[in-house]
Amino acid sequence: MDKQTFHATHSNSYFLESNIRSISDYLSQQKYLLTNEQISNVEVAGEGNMNCTLRVFSNQRTFIIKQSRPWVEKFPNIAAPVERALMEGEFYQNINNNKDLTSNMPCLLHMDKKSYILIFEDLGNAQDFSYIYNNKLISSEHVEQLTLFLAKLHNTKSKTIENTDMRKLNYEHIYVIPFQNNFINLDEITPGLNNVACDFRTKQDYKHQLQLLGKLYLENGKTLLHGDYYPGSWLMTDNGVKIIDAEFCFSGPCEFDMGVMIAHLLLAKQPRSFVYKIFAHYKKINSFDVKLAFRFAGVEIMRRLLGVAQLPLKYSLQDKHKLLELSYRLVITPDNTLSETD
Ligand SMILES: Nc1ncnc2c1ncn2[C@@H]1O[C@H](COP(=O)(O)OP(=O)(O)OP(=O)(O)O)[C@@H](O)[C@H]1O
Ligand SMILES: [Mg+2]
The missing domain is CATH 3.90.1200.10 (Aminoglycoside phosphotransferase (APH), C-terminal lobe)
Incomplete structure (x- = not known):
């Protein structure tokens, strides 16, 4: 499965690609960029199979952006529930008031339900x-x-x-x-x-x-x-x-x-x-x-x-x-x- 398949079934969603242009377009569309912020680099965040999970660098900060798609990222022929990013987002919303828990997880900075995308605080190269x-x-x-x-x-x-x-x-x-x-x-x-x-x-x-x-x-x-x-x-x-x-x-x-x-x-x-x-x-x-x-x-x-x-x-x-x-x-x-x- 690929970008075309994704668009065919999720026409209102943005398909993230691992390059500066795609990430910049997406973030400005979401009004997520700060004043004068420019994306300088994009890399795979770490070992992962299920999702498109990227580390984004700008001239002002870094963060992690994670999109779930209706397949397993590493094995595109295997279908997987597309809403999983929203489930992860719901988890964060449920623990939001518990500082003991939130202090041991990255901060959830943004959730885009339309495109199944979450943005997290970058914990560094852990x-x-x-x-x-x-x-x-x-x-x-x-x-x-x-x-x-x-x-x-x-x-x-x-x-x-x-x-x-x-x-x-x-x-x-x-x-x-x-x-x-x-x-x-x-x-x-x-x-x-x-x-x-x-x-x-x-x-x-x-x-x-x-x-x-x-x-x-x-x-x-x-x-x-x-x-x-x-x-x-x-x-x-x-x-x-x-x-x-x-x-x-x-x-x-x-x-x-x-x-x-x-x-x-x-x-x-x-x-x-x-x-x-x-x-x-x-x-x-x-x-x-x-x-x-x-x-x-x-x-x-x-x-x-x-x-x-x-x-x-x-x-x-x-x-x-x-x-x-x-x-x-x-x-x-x-x-x-x-x-x-x-
Ligand atoms: N907030 C973060 N800060 C720093 N690194 C992160 C963060 N979130 C994820 N990573 C890195 O990206 C990797 C993949 O992240 P995550 O496990 O959330 O993605 P996944 O696609 O669900 O992976 P899996 O297939 O293992 O379920 C992590 O192992 C870690 O190295
Ligand atoms: Mg996972």
């Missing part, structure tokens, strides 16, 4: 937390900050955000596709993984729980969730840890966000004790169901190994097999404590 998949330890201070942000978010009174289309998309990627034989050739990722996956997919007790958790994921809850609380959404900046990319937000069970966070620490082979630290920090602010958090964590581990959204993991088949066994235990016996060695 690294995300993907380094944790690479044999490096996350600090306990960061674990604490990330957990407290989540607990405070979950404590915020918010309007219900359904974000139905993004949830349906994610539902397919979490609860359906990883259990379909032959959807992805996993052997291309790790030789032998296809067979391991086929075996895993025969586990009826796991399948049953997966269905229940999927149903819960699709139900509306009262708690505002980030929806994609993993290391790619956590940035380390000169001003501390910041959270970005709430396009998968929805009102649902707090244990979903917690499960995703826990899963990524386990996928990154961080000390298991960190999981209990997360629970302890979280409990200072909010209550939650430990078993449900473990169950969602188990599913997240599985879908990152067997699904489309792969992580930069350099693991052997045996490592992945072990992680799938861990996923099974988390989903089927979530009341058994995690030990450091299993």
Whole structure:
């Protein structure tokens, strides 16, 4: 899909291109430029797949401009809900009065509903937390900050955000596709993984729980969730840890966000004790169901190994097999404590 396709279906929208002229035209049309402001450079903001996310430099400031389109930016043949930028915008509007949260996210400077465009404060050339998949330890201070942000978010009174289309998309990627034989050739990722996956997919007790958790994921809850609380959404900046990319937000069970966070620490082979630290920090602010958090964590581990959204993991088949066994235990016996060695 391309600019023409976009215009055919969204004739009132502006299609952003990664060049000075396009960005200048758009910003003047939006009356967003300051007096004597001139755009001097445009670059890709960082690693990202879903959207057109650019860093814009002018003679007076820099900022981030993000447009969602009816496809996945990196894979234009894959359709994606175009309204996701507006969902992310709604998330920001809902937390707007909570300084504890806004101080840990970039400021939303502008939202253009017609063109599905958001403009954010530029947090600088910050690294995300993907380094944790690479044999490096996350600090306990960061674990604490990330957990407290989540607990405070979950404590915020918010309007219900359904974000139905993004949830349906994610539902397919979490609860359906990883259990379909032959959807992805996993052997291309790790030789032998296809067979391991086929075996895993025969586990009826796991399948049953997966269905229940999927149903819960699709139900509306009262708690505002980030929806994609993993290391790619956590940035380390000169001003501390910041959270970005709430396009998968929805009102649902707090244990979903917690499960995703826990899963990524386990996928990154961080000390298991960190999981209990997360629970302890979280409990200072909010209550939650430990078993449900473990169950969602188990599913997240599985879908990152067997699904489309792969992580930069350099693991052997045996490592992945072990992680799938861990996923099974988390989903089927979530009341058994995690030990450091299993
Ligand atoms: N406010 C910001 N300040 C600085 N850098 C940012 C900001 N927002 C995004 N970035 C950079 O751009 C990258 C992509 O941003 P973001 O995750 O919001 O886009 P995305 O298209 O939704 O990506 P993904 O496909 O991972 O969901 C981030 O990893 C980060 O490097
Ligand atoms: Mg995103």
